[in-house]
Amino acid sequence: MDKFVSLVKEMKSLPLEERDKLVEEKKKVCICPTCPSFNKCAIVEREKLFCLLGRSFMCISYEEGCNCPTCPISKEVGLEYKYFCTRGDEKGQRYEQSVWGSTLSE
């Protein structure tokens, strides 16, 4: 099974507390803070791990480069997309691709 699909299934099956723990662990590995698109607001709001948690709620609106392809998480869970902070999580971008043949941002 696709690594990302396996992760989503695993996360769904976990009790809330365990899921939160997993998210916190992955947040520690997330390299978004090294990215040119990341900003002070995102630091203050503790926004990270957009690939799994979805786009930036109120901090990041401009794309000035994306470090996701070099992030260990990207390889670990088999991500196919990037710019998750502005374009939405991996699940959403895969869905857009399957429905429209492209993501909305392309």
Ligand code: SF4
């Ligand atoms: S792939 Fe991108 S959003 Fe996901 S953890 Fe890595 S740097 Fe953060």
Ligand code: SF4
């Ligand atoms: S999701 Fe990509 S573009 Fe957004 S902050 Fe993380 S590394 Fe940068």
